[in-house]
Amino acid sequence: MDDAPVVQARDGAVRGTRHDRVSVFRGIPYATAHRFSPPVPAAAWAGELDATAFGPIAPQVAGAQFQRADLVQDEQCLTLNVWTPGADDARRPVMVWIHGGAFRTGSGASPLYDGTTLAARGDVVVITMNYRLGALGFLAHPALATADGEPCGSWGMLDCTLALHWVQANAGAFGGDPGDVTVFGESAGAAAVALLCTMPMARGLFHKAVVQSGAPLTSTLAAGAHLAEGLAARLGVADVPALRDVPVAALLRAQLEVEQEQPDRAFIPVVDGVAIPELPIKALGAGSAAGIPTLVGTNVDEWKLWAPGDPHSRDLDEARLRRRLERAFPIEAIDGVIDTVRAARDERGEGTAPNDVFYAVESDRAFRVHALRMAEAQAPHAPTFVYLFEWRSPALGGWLGACHGLEIAFVFGNQGRGELAAFTGDGPEADALAERMMDAWLAFARSGDPSTPALPWPTYDTTTRPTMVFGRSSRLEDAPRDAERAAIDAVLPRQSG
Numbered sequence: 001m002d003d004a005p006v007v008q009a010r011d012g013a014v015r016g017t018r019h020d021r022v023s024v025f026r027g028i029p030y031a032t033a034h035r036f037s038p039p040v041p042a043a044a045w046a047g048e049l050d051a052t053a054f055g056p057i058a059p060q061v062a063g064a065q066f067q068r069a070d071l072v073q074d075e076q077c078l079t080l081n082v083w084t085p086g087a088d089d090a091r092r093p094v095m096v097w098i099h100g101g102a103f104r105t106g107s108g109a110s111p112l113y114d115g116t117t118l119a120a121r122g123d124v125v126v127i128t129m130n131y132r133l134g135a136l137g138f139l140a141h142p143a144l145a146t147a148d149g150e151p152c153g154s155w156g157m158l159d160c161t162l163a164l165h166w167v168q169a170n171a172g173a174f175g176g177d178p179g180d181v182t183v184f185g186e187s188a189g190a191a192a193v194a195l196l197c198t199m200p201m202a203r204g205l206f207h208k209a210v211v212q213s214g215a216p217l218t219s220t221l222a223a224g225a226h227l228a229e230g231l232a233a234r235l236g237v238a239d240v241p242a243l244r245d246v247p248v249a250a251l252l253r254a255q256l257e258v259e260q261e262q263p264d265r266a267f268i269p270v271v272d273g274v275a276i277p278e279l280p281i282k283a284l285g286a287g288s289a290a291g292i293p294t295l296v297g298t299n300v301d302e303w304k305l306w307a308p309g310d311p312h313s314r315d316l317d318e319a320r321l322r323r324r325l326e327r328a329f330p331i332e333a334i335d336g337v338i339d340t341v342r343a344a345r346d347e348r349g350e351g352t353a354p355n356d357v358f359y360a361v362e363s364d365r366a367f368r369v370h371a372l373r374m375a376e377a378q379a380p381h382a383p384t385f386v387y388l389f390e391w392r393s394p395a396l397g398g399w400l401g402a403c404h405g406l407e408i409a410f411v412f413g414n415q416g417r418g419e420l421a422a423f424t425g426d427g428p429e430a431d432a433l434a435e436r437m438m439d440a441w442l443a444f445a446r447s448g449d450p451s452t453p454a455l456p457w458p459t460y461d462t463t464t465r466p467t468m469v470f471g472r473s474s475r476l477e478d479a480p481r482d483a484e485r486a487a488i489d490a491v492l493p494r495q496s497g
Contacts, residue, residue: 004052007087010169012045016082017052021120023084025174026109027055030129030166031078031159035136035244036144038151039078039162055079057107058133059248061256065405066110066420075136075248078159080129080166081108083115084174091177093445094125096167096206098160100187100214100405103268104134104259111420112405117413121435122442125176127167131159131192135231135255136248138267140224141240145274153224154269154276157199160192164205182208182445184295186408190214194374195269197289198280208448210295210441212411213302213404215370216280217268224270231258284377293448295441296375296460297387297468300481301401303362308396316354324358328365333491337361340487364481364488367404372485373494375460384460385450388480390471391433394425407470410434411441429472436474 005023006015016025028051031039056074057067085092097113099106108128115126131137132155140153151158164181171178183206185193193209194216196202228240234254235246243251259266269276277283307313316324325334341360342352350356371386378384389407393400400406409415409424415434416426424430436455444450451457455474458466465479 005087007173009173011042013048014051015048021085022116025051025082026053027051027079029079031162032076036139038158054109058130059136059252060105060133061252066112068109071109077130080127080163082174083119083126085119085123086175088175090175092124092175094167094171094176094181095445096181096183097128098185098189098192100189103138103188112408113412114414118438121438124445125174129163131156135251135267138269139228140221140270141228143240151275152272157195157269157275161202168205181206184210186212187214191217195280198283199276208293213298213367215374218271218276218280219265219268221270221272281377287381289378290381293383294378295385295444295450296371298368298371299389299402299404299407301363302367302404303359304400305404313358314355316358318354321354321358329491337487341484344483364485365492369489369492376462379460383448385457386460387468387470390469393423395423410437413438437470
């Protein structure tokens with residue numbers, strides 16, 4: 001470790017650490033917030049802020065993968081972390097990461113998101129951040145608006161917006177260029193990136209977007225209000241605003257009960273007509289993110305990440321497969337979807353048992369179809385690029401495949417390290433894949449085009465669907481796995497969240 005670096009940020013001096021070629025500043029407050037209210041910029045401080053340790057994380061129920069166990073939870077969790085090759089006037093590209101976790105768990109402090117390797121390899125500034133989660137971040141109700149025309153939900157999205165304001169004010173002090181900011185994220189973080197592309201209050205705060213295994217995800221204000229009123233009744237308070245005074249522990253317990261009853265729709269961003277003015281996919285199609293180059297992609301086996309917690313998914317028979325798919329598809333369409341997916345997998349020499357078909361259908365239904373719809377909406381308005389990640393995890397004897405979240409460590413260059421090795425794999429092939437992905441993401445952050453000398457990458461169009469496939473043999477393919485995509489896309493409602 002070299003001498004501790006000190007940077008004069010907008011709100012005061014911050015002292016970090018330096019390892020090899022990268023200075024790291026952790027736990028810098030960017031905002032404060034009262035419960036169920038918009039955030040406000042952090043207050044200035046006197047002297048040097050000790051930025052050598054991560055700050056508190058958002059209150060959450062345990063469950064985030066690869067989460068540090070030594071971090072405390074606190075409602076005042078709005079901090080961010082900076083990795084920079086130098087606090088100088090080099091004006092490097094800035095890459096701001098928004099973590100995933102279903103809008104319920106996670107933080108910017110996960111070892112998955114350590115920015116050291118990415119910052120050093122690309123000579124870029126990498127920033128990760130915390131935002132409010134669960135009910136504390138996404139409870140929505142008209143009674144929570146402080147005035148007419150003010151937001152009444154999506155507090156976590158307002159946090160993300162204010163973090164980007166912090167980047168605009170401070171990137172230069174950390175060696176970055178506030179005029180060259182890329183936001184990137186995975187899962188709920190990808191949904192957040194997609195939503196930022198539709199939010200008027202975020203315009204001008206970033207210039208490129210990367211959406212990994214996600215797409216715009218929202219609920220209606222009416223559904224959010226119904227959920228909030230039910231939570232208030234469950235906790236025995238007079239009305240929704242009274243939830244501001246409920247102890248955090250009690251709120252989290254009730255939140256968990258609601259999530260178990262409504263796992264897909266509990267506490268997510270809402271279309272309130274203010275922060276998120278309209279259905280995001282409609283806004284994107286109308287050009288809300290015109291001029292913002294966008295990189296979108298998914299993993300082949302997304303849904304397998306949750307299979308260990310769903311043991312009966314592994315021993316399905318044909319009847320139970322159909323009953324499961326009835327939750328998402330019209331009954332009359334199910335046989336066609338199953339037959340198409342099974343035939344496509346059989347042609348490629350992949351498993352065709354009922355559980356194989358289920359995971360494939362759910363991976364496309366929940367992730368790939370929506371991601372490609374976003375790419376289709378954005379492509380007429382800005383350079384848009386699509387990828388598919390197929391590297392297989394060695395976990396569970398390789399059974400997890402290219403599951404949800406597996407690509408993150410490769411994007412950050414953290415594959416094979418410590419506890420991540422059992423999940424990502426290690427060795428020369430894993431390292432080579434990480435180098436290819438980092439170089440593509442870095443090229444995109446610099447130019448808006450992820451092409452590299454090794455992997456030229458054309459923009460997306462709906463005729464040929466050019467897709468960069470990342471795996472042991474990364475290559476460009478036109479319309480990979482397209483028969484099953486088309487079958488599912490044809491019967492999945494176009495206006496689903």
